[in-house]
Amino acid sequence: MRARIVLASAVMVGFLVPLLAEEGMWLPNRVPRAQIKAQYGFDVTDDWLAHVQQAAVRFNNGGSAAFVSANGLIATNHHVGRDCIGVLSTPTRNLLQNGFLARTAKDELACPGLEINVLVSIEDVTARIAQAVTPEMTPAAANSARLAAIAAVEKASTEATRLRSDVVTLYQGGEYHLYRYKKYTDVRLVFAPEESVAFFGGDTDNFEFPRYNLDISFFRAYQDGRPVHTEHFLQFDAGGVKEGDLVFLAGHPGSTQRMNSVAHLLLERDVHLPDMLNVLRRRELVIGAYARRSPEHARHADDQLKQFENSRKAMAGYLRALQDPILLAAKRRDEDALRANAPGGPAGPVDPWQMIERAVERDRAMSPERRLLANGQAFHSELFRMARTLARYTDEVGKPNGERLREFRDSNLESLRHELLADVPVHPGLDVVTLADSLSYWMERMPQDPLLLSVLDGNSPHARAMQLVSTTRLADPARRRALLEGATTREADTDPMIAVARLVDARARQLRHEYESGVQEPLRQAYAAIARRRFERDGAAVYPDATFTLRLAYGTVKGNTAADPAPWTTRLGGIFERADMQGQVGAFALPESWRRVASQLDKATPFNFVSTTDMIGGNSGSPVIDRSGHWVGIAFDGNVHMLGWNYAYANPEARAINVHAAAVAEALRVVYTARELLDELGVTSVSSRASGGGR
Amino acid sequence: MRARIVLASAVMVGFLVPLLAEEGMWLPNRVPRAQIKAQYGFDVTDDWLAHVQQAAVRFNNGGSAAFVSANGLIATNHHVGRDCIGVLSTPTRNLLQNGFLARTAKDELACPGLEINVLVSIEDVTARIAQAVTPEMTPAAANSARLAAIAAVEKASTEATRLRSDVVTLYQGGEYHLYRYKKYTDVRLVFAPEESVAFFGGDTDNFEFPRYNLDISFFRAYQDGRPVHTEHFLQFDAGGVKEGDLVFLAGHPGSTQRMNSVAHLLLERDVHLPDMLNVLRRRELVIGAYARRSPEHARHADDQLKQFENSRKAMAGYLRALQDPILLAAKRRDEDALRANAPGGPAGPVDPWQMIERAVERDRAMSPERRLLANGQAFHSELFRMARTLARYTDEVGKPNGERLREFRDSNLESLRHELLADVPVHPGLDVVTLADSLSYWMERMPQDPLLLSVLDGNSPHARAMQLVSTTRLADPARRRALLEGATTREADTDPMIAVARLVDARARQLRHEYESGVQEPLRQAYAAIARRRFERDGAAVYPDATFTLRLAYGTVKGNTAADPAPWTTRLGGIFERADMQGQVGAFALPESWRRVASQLDKATPFNFVSTTDMIGGNSGSPVIDRSGHWVGIAFDGNVHMLGWNYAYANPEARAINVHAAAVAEALRVVYTARELLDELGVTSVSSRASGGGR
CATH class of the missing domain: 2.40.10.120 (Thrombin, subunit H)
Known part of the structure; x- marks a missing residue:
């Protein structure tokens, strides 16, 4: 920092x-x-x-x-x-x-x-994306317009070059660059x-x-x-x-929150990280218990277990950094300096930091349900993940490219199908314990949710997870292919896991939509405004978050x-x-x-x-x-100090290994x-x- | 059930x-x-x-x-x-x-x-305890009066018999029995x-x-x-x-919740068990990480680690039982039958189930802070536990026996001193990780709490835990004995851990008092009324919760x-x-x-x-x-089915081993x-x- x-x-x-x-x-x-x-x-x-x-x-x-x-x-x-x-x-x-x-x-x-992907070229398309959004649009309309513009740019590039084409949002919305990749499967x-x-x-x-x-x-x-x-x-x-x-490092850092405002960091510290850590810890423990049943169970669970251990330790390090008052005080000073430096003075016409505060409050209010249903915390299951993709595929491919959920846009369909149809083994016993734990977590967070009661269908979370995993046929890649290819007819999918995915889909989509238009879109606009301020003050000495x-x-x-x-x-x-x-x-x-x-x-x-x-x-x-x-x-x-780099490259003890x-x-x-x-x-x-x- | x-x-x-x-x-x-x-x-x-x-x-x-x-x-x-x-x-x-x-x-x-204790005799003292409480008393006054009556009975018995004398609350307050024990140390x-x-x-x-x-x-x-x-x-x-x-089993079951009303069970299912499980999981993981640092660390942490693993698995089993709609439905039927069977009909003058609902709501509202400060979730540390006892000892022994916190009543003082002064090793490194984790949890639950900020004193939870554990001298039993014996003078305790215990004590005592008088007391009165109804209907075929x-x-x-x-x-x-x-x-x-x-x-x-x-x-x-x-x-x-016995002896698959x-x-x-x-x-x-x- x-x-x-x-x-x-x-x-x-x-x-x-x-x-x-x-x-x-x-x-x-x-x-x-x-x-x-x-x-x-x-x-x-x-x-x-x-x-x-x-x-x-x-x-x-x-x-x-x-x-x-x-x-x-x-x-x-x-x-x-x-x-x-x-x-x-x-x-x-x-x-x-x-x-x-x-x-x-x-x-x-x-x-x-x-x-795997190899970057071939970068093109700045900020102007093309920006012109799709006009100031009088509602956040929902702005978000849709931007997504449609992005999808159009990507589709045109894919068709013209046959290269994987992704529009990357930089500086939280300050710029948009089109990245073209050679891909190898x-x-x-x-x-x-x-x-x-x-x-x-x-x-x-x-x-x-x-x-x-x-x-x-x-x-x-x-x-x-x-x-x-x-x-x-x-x-x-x-x-x-x-x-x-x-030495140099040429790689693909996943995400950082260095540009986040203080209000946004406090949301991370007080809501998102504690919630994610609670989920990571419980999953780590149930997967660990499954792994210890026998050497064969250990082999099946090993990959997930290591991922959860690693994420838990990383997030704990992030939280430790944010719970340090020294880091937050430095962030506050930086923010105050930038706000004071505003072109129209600290009380300019639209204060982006206030926009962020409002978006953060909306995020906080919808967070538990959104994470459960839209992000899938309530359905930790390989089979459910497949079921949701299959259920949505039907609906999405019938829409114009620009109106689809982002992962179903034309430029990504091939990658999505490649992953969904891959012949990787599913371990039903492991899916039962993770699904049972996640349904149980849903009940802990929202015990009265009528949607939960519909999904449970009179059973305990554990019994319902057993039922669903033992009756779905999605573990078979041939079955997934058949459903995908006959997907537009809809008649084939009597699968119980797909039925559950459909049952929750309306609410899951609604939450995602509310989040994208009510939280992400105002955040993007606010951070873009802050980024412009930073460019004005600091010139090119600003790099975007990962x-x-x-x-x-x-x-x-x-x-x-x-x-x-x-x-x-x-x-x-x-x-x-x-x-x-x-x-x-x-x-x-x-x-x-x-x-x-x-x-x-x-x-x-x-x-x-x-x-x-x-x-x-x-x-x-x-x-x-x-x-x-x-x-x-x-x-x-x-x-461990390197984990604080998620928020600021500050601690002189931090090192890459x-x-x-x-x-x-x-x-x-x-x-x-x-x-x-x-x-x-x-x-x-x-x-x-x-x-x-x-x- | x-x-x-x-x-x-x-x-x-x-x-x-x-x-x-x-x-x-x-x-x-x-x-x-x-x-x-x-x-x-x-x-x-x-x-x-x-x-x-x-x-x-x-x-x-x-x-x-x-x-x-x-x-x-x-x-x-x-x-x-x-x-x-x-x-x-x-x-x-x-x-x-x-x-x-x-x-x-x-x-x-x-x-x-x-x-260790061996039961010598049992005496029914219900009438003596009951007469201390009159219907016009406020809950706080009733609670104080009852505690004073219990302390008086215990003290008189201890003095007369030299036996450990405990008044046991049975049927959640339906009866009080005096248990006299031979004790061996x-x-x-x-x-x-x-x-x-x-x-x-x-x-x-x-x-x-x-x-x-x-x-x-x-x-x-x-x-x-x-x-x-x-x-x-x-x-x-x-x-x-x-x-x-x-076969027979003669033992000391710790606690069960079989008489709990449905509203009370839902509080357990939706608030207390999820909260306790979250804490158990995080402690298990930090203690496990500590244990894996070296074989010597493993030896120090082993006992706590096993306790946490065991508690986590037990509580998960309790939660699984309560999340089963079949168990809850049976509980509802039982409750409805007993309510319908009321002497004055279901709409009698004082409905104990409504009293419970109100007490449950109060419990729910105060639960996070009470668990953190009064129950010590925020201070998982052997050294803090000793500091709190030492800090309170000063205040408590100066009061009349009947007005003290229960653990400081005369009949228990010898056992309390025996435990506090025992020469058992304290492992500072382990205390640091558990205290850091619990201070961090406090910040997660109540990030704005001014009391937390006072305790942290400008530091991160991790840094503060390091400071406190490395500067306190309470790991030395001789130091504890000196503080205990000079306790009434107060001048000796400049220990930083005792200072922190004093800092939070007013609030911790207040929460404990509010809980005992605002939750426990009305619960006791309500469950005593329900127990009387049960006795009337079922005769002696009712045993109290453990x-x-x-x-x-x-x-x-x-x-x-x-x-x-x-x-x-x-x-x-x-x-x-x-x-x-x-x-x-x-x-x-x-x-x-x-x-x-x-x-x-x-x-x-x-x-x-x-x-x-x-x-x-x-x-x-x-x-x-x-x-x-x-x-x-x-x-x-x-x-695993036996764990459901916490609420009902119902599942025919449940077994003792x-x-x-x-x-x-x-x-x-x-x-x-x-x-x-x-x-x-x-x-x-x-x-x-x-x-x-x-x-």
């Missing part, structure tokens, strides 16, 4: 090297080159930027990645790839437990339902280590440092059954990066001061010490493959290192890039003897260079 | 053997002898009853037990004894992990802070198995059947440094009990119908199969002592058996007694070679008799 204020003022008065200038998740078309040049003496050239942009990959299930060879090889985190690694596992072939290595192309395993697993070493320390060490995680996996993009040729990839470089180095689109961050490899001396990296040998200290149990049990070669590994190899590169969830898997544009590491986590390329190379060489992969990465000799990384 | 209605009607019209007549937690002075005689042909004689009553033992930390030898030997559950077993453990002597056996008296280990550990076999299956198998738990431990009561001689003890009997047998006082239940050894055939017991061999199926990890890892002798154990020995004996939390450790008054097993759990005496004897003989203990229990040959228990 403090940093952002300093940065803004510094730029205004012409300082060249502001304090903590590493702040920023910069748009690829708006990188602060002068500032980087001034601070590090490094020129971010057009070629360097274009190369990085086209090597960067987005995993649509929520992570980042990069091409690392000319033959479509992709490096991402193990925890980004684990959706696929889990789906490909069976009782007799547990890839999460045992890892995986395809030594030849024919051994590579296709990931069902996975889509044939993505195959090449290498994954055992999860016990990829996620060594588990939930305990998550968001902590020091760390010892080989959080990496490799995939390959295919097109027409052949590996894609990728002109732009980042050269893997096992040596080199060391304390004090300038939007799960490509951003470039830069920073320094640097330990924090919690320890003295502040270690910038851990070493491979540390994982054995930590495992022993913890008695080699649970998340601290090392796989046999590592224990076997303990004596052969170069224990001094840098393992996980920290940097000041700005990031947030979604950046997982982002390549760490050096001045030469080489791949020198991969971001996978941050320390990355796997060092040297550790990847050493593990591939010694533990996994992955010669083919090392060859493709262009690694020849590893160990001697790596240890040179310095202390 | 259904059962209770059937029972009541059946008694009214003179049926001798009502369906499911096993219902009831009967007062020792009001056992339904005629009914037992009619149903089982068994005479509960005065001698049999007196013997059982004086052999039964209450563990004041929340469990049940019984004398099982003439030399003060006591059998209880391992999980009842584990408070002490944990406190006696050190890094080098981990009794929870390794178990414990004292082969001679001098090896027995004294439990700090533990008090020198209690020593004799035997405990490894927790891995006492709590085999852990949280996963808790509240489930089939089960395989050796949930037993032995203690010995001492007086004046010598084992007490106990005339009344239950003879340990390893043979005999089998499917279909009549009050953590001695009760006798009876029932049948009988499997439930979830499996076919319904197994009434598991066998010793089953524990090895379940451990293997779960890969011998976590809560399913068997101790070395068992694996070593696997081939020597009689695998057919009955292990855990189920019965229809009515019970609830607090009954843990209750002896299972046969017709001869022998100790044939020990209750330790119930299945008990350890069979034969398994105890076989394990003592083969696994632990505890010859001295077996001799004292009077066990000579074990195995052949035990297997005869039938299938």
Whole structure:
């Protein structure tokens, strides 16, 4: 927080090297080159930027990645790839437990339902979207008009270019950019280590440092059954990066709330985060209980369980940051300064902060019911999610493109069908416990809701969940395909889960509509006005909040001061010490493959290192890039203070945590003897260079 | 629920053997002898009853037990004894992990802070308490007058008899009985198995059947440094009990809500249980995270963690029962019948159900703040608990006995000092995480509370918890003793934790007072009126809700119908199969002592058996007694349906779960070679008799 204020003022008065200038998740078309040049003496050239942009990959299930060879090889985190690694596992072939290595192309395993994107171009379409909305429109009309304009732009672009085309809302509505992506839906697993070493320390060490995680996996993009040729990839470089180095992060931060007003942050602190945390905790506990019933149950629940643990810990960190009065006081000062700086003075004709306050009050009032029914808190169930999509598909595809719910717009239909029809296993027992828990939560929040009583149909939440899951046939992908294809006839869907989805759909849509027009639309207008004020005051030194689109961050490899001396990296040998200290149990049990070669590994190899590169969830898997544009590491986590970056890049103790390329190379060489992969990465000799990384 | 209605009607019209007549937690002075005689042909004689009553033992930390030898030997559950077993453990002597056996008296280990009670006599003092309250009193005045009358009765009894004397409120205020107890504060550990076999299956198998738990431990009561001689003890009997047998349970069920009105149950369902579950879940997760930091952290947190897991699972079961519309509908029918049956018709002059509704509304309105400040949800910290007691001690001991907070009345002061000054270790790191979480919860629930802001003193909840725990000196028992003894001078307590306790005390006391006079008092009056109506209609066939006082239940050894055939017991061999199926990890890892002798154990020995004996939390450790008054097993759990017994003994699938005496004897003989203990229990040959228990 403090940093952002300093940065803004510094730029205004012409300082060249502001304090903590590493702040920023910069748009690829708006990188602060002068500032980087001034601070590090490094020129971010057009070629360097274009190369990085086209090597960067987005995993649509929520992570980042990069091409690392000319033959479509992709490096991402193990925890980004684990959706696929889990789906490909069976009782007799547990890839999460045992890892995986395809030594030849024919051994590579296709990931069902996975889509990845590569950004091809960006076009500013703010004017085209803005002209669709006129000042005299009601919020609902403005929202509809804007959505229709966005859908039209996307559809025209998709038809003209055959590229995935998304209009991205930047600066909360201050600008609209059209992003065009190449998309790949044939993505195959090449290498994954055992999860016990990829996620060594588990939930305990998550968001902590020091760390010892080989959080990496490799995939390959295919097109027409052949590996894609990728002109732009980042050269893997096992040596080199060391304390004090300038590094870049090219990834897809999911969302941040740095521009939020104080009133909006208080809503987050007092309503949304506590509510989300309550739900996350209960789901984590019921899924955990399910997982402990047997090793097979554990395998089925593992992916959801890890997601819930991770989200719970992240949200708890967000809440901790917002419950700190120092952060909020700084936010208040920033806001007061910007309000005082208004063109018409603090009492201008339309005060956007007051607009936000009113929208926040509406949000607060509708929040429980909206989250339950529109966001699906009341229906935590893979089968219900499918049922809702199928139920809505019928209605939506019959409407003009611009009037549909956003996820059913033409430009997204192919991706939606790809995901819905993927042959991924559904675990009915798990669906029962999560659905029972969510119906029970609905009853806790709204015990008198007539809609709840209709859904329960005279049963307890637990009994109703059992009934629905055991009678629906949607677990069968062929059944889903049949319903989707016969969807316009409507007669086929006597499925009880679809019936429930239809039962709640009118209310769910109404709540969504009220939220989009009564909360999101005024927020967008207000934040757009504030963004204009900020541009006027601070010029280009403003980056938008994260939007799960490509951003470039830069920073320094640097330990924090919690320890003295502040270690910038851990070493491979540390994982054995930590495992022993913890008695080699649970998340601290090392796989046999590592224990076997303990004596052969170069224990001094840098393992996980920290940097000041700005990031947030979604950046997982982002390549760490050096001045030469080489791949020198991969971001996978941050320390607990980093979670405060959701609201402000302020705490000087906050750090991103990355796997060092040297550790990847050493593990591939010694533990996994992955010669083919090392060859493709262009690694020849590893160990001697790596240890040179310095202390 | 259904059962209770059937029972009541059946008694009214003179049926001798009502369906499911096993219902009831009967007062020792009001056992339904005629009914037992009619149903089982068994005479509960005065001698049999007196013997059982004086052999039964209450563990004041929340469990049940019984004398099982003439030399003060006591059998209880391992999980009842584990408070002490944990406190006696050190890094080098981990009794929870390794178990414990004292082969001679001098090896027995004294439990700090533990008090146990044996019921000596019961006296009905309803008239003396009732006459203190007159109809024209305000609720606050009535509550004060009643508390003063209770304190006077207790004090007079304590002075006259030197026995612990508690006035017990029965039928929610329908009757008051004076219970006099012998109390023992020198209690020593004799035997405990490894927790891995006492709590085999852990949280996963808790509240489930089939089960395989050796949930037993032995203690010995001492007086004046010598084992007490106990005339009344239950003879340990390893043979005999089998499917279909009549068995009794003599224990101390903690609390039930079976008499609660529907409005009151809805408050429980919609407000109290969801709130308590939210708190339990978050505490379980933060304590679990703390425990996973290292094996030493795990040892410190283990006891709290298990308590929270257990409570969370129990409360979830209660909520599941109340969210079942069938149970609530039956409750409504029962209530309607009783209201219609009123002496003055349904519209009598004072409708107690309306009184309850009004009290429930007041409870609902004050609930969040009261739970936070008066119940201590905002201050989950051992150190704060001590600070509050010390801060209040000063004020309370200066008042007349009848005007003090109940826990400070003369008859309880010795027990309170015993607990406060016990030399049990405090783990500051654990106190920080639980206090931080509870302050954070306070901010979530009441973000604008000026009292919260005073307590935080400009810090975040996390930072403030760190400050308080690291600066208080209350972890030192000598410091606590000094403060307690110099308490009337007040000058000594500059302790920051005591300062915080004082800061919130005015409000905490006010909330407690408003609750006791505005909620509890009208509830007591209303339920007393309802109880009178019930007595009029049903005669003596009404037992009061549980009050953590001695009760006798009876029932049948009988499997439930979830499996076919319904197994009434598991066998010793089953524990090895379940451990293997779960890969011998976590809560399913068997101790070395068992694996070593696997081939020597009689695998057919009955292990855990189920019965229809009515019970609830607090009954843990209750002896299972046969017709001869022998100790044939020990209750330790119930299945998930049993949790519904909190509100109604209705679900025919509900069962209590008990350890069979034969398994105890076989394990003592083969696994632990505890010859001295077996001799004292009077066990000579074990195995052949035990297997005869039938299938």
